Amino acid sequence: MRKPRKRGRIVAALLASVVVLGLFGWGALQLFHVFNGDDGDTKANAAPQSHTCAAAAPTSPALKPMALPQPAGVTMNVYNATPRGGLAKSTADELAKRGFKVSKFGNAPAPYDKKVTQTALIVAGPAAEAAAREAGTQVAGSTVKIDPTRKDKSVDLMIGSAFHTLATPADAAKARVTAANPPPPKAVCTTPTPSAR
Template sequence: MSMLTPPGMGGKKFRVTGDHYPRMRRPRRRRKVLAVLTITSVLGLLGYGTLEIVDVFSGDDETERSAPAGSGRPQTENNCAPQQADDGPATLPEPSAITVNVLNATDRTGLAQATADTLAERGFTIGEVTNAPEELDGKVEGPGLLLATAEGERAGALSVLATQLEGAETAQNRPGQRADNAESVDLVIGAGFDELTAEREAQRRLAELANPEPSPAEEPAPADTPAC
């Protein structure tokens, strides 16, 4: 008797078929579908990676033409071009090109001539040496008053002479003064005058005037400089 024959069945045999049990292997169609999906996913990832690599080396036109955040200007090829140099040091007249009229507004005799001689030794051209006019006599309290025309002030003649007398006030010319052109300046000696600025210090100030150092506010910020 077979072991599969239930008890009491009189030894009658029954065929056990496989139709009543699930198959243990997956259908071949499902395996093919999974294989196709896997291959499609891999090809998609490879294609995306290839596009990313191409973008890195070729660059996107819109990205190149867009400015980085906070730059305030578009990122173009012109931004990476070498910037033109500044105009350089300010062009100032030489002391020999400036005619200085020395006027004494104090009651100290000989002060105008002594000052004129010192300025001549430093390269300035000396014009008139005399007492100050009545409207200025005794009315300049500081070391001195420098007067020039508007053209002389713009040309730098007033600034150059100011390096020779610390604390001097500057102003444009007034009626009756001697400085009547861009190359002349009136030096009116005031009550607070002791002596001209020491020659070495005056030369240092003149050099700084000709080659001013940029202030921190004028220097470009790192964010404004494009990375080329």
């Protein structure tokens, strides 16, 4: 009867030793993390990252929804601001076929000649902003510039170096919807960078 009791004591002693060694090992690991500046559970205990969202700073005034005129109500001047010849006439002819009133065409005035890098720059006064947006639908990637000193209602289309061809009528129709109802500026969200410990 003594042998089973002795074997039981040995098993109990072994278990106690394993538990004690495990506790020592766990404690040593915790001390290691403390001295290294780590709490041992960085992901679980990390403060949740906050996101800051703010409205994007517009590079130009936000565009408001606006009823656009039909092409027949837009008087356009078509100017070639590129070194390529014949673009003003061919573009003016195509715009006339689409119903726009083309008043003049030719080389771009000196302030714009060979200085328009995008597909086109549409220039108009405040009274012709809606007409300028309508004109812009015909050239994908064009930009509208409103000149506050300009009083007339005509629109200047400056053909730029990136121009290849006018938008297809289908694409122009889609662009017209966007031009009449421009989307609001997108919000910019930032995540703060965690500070080093």
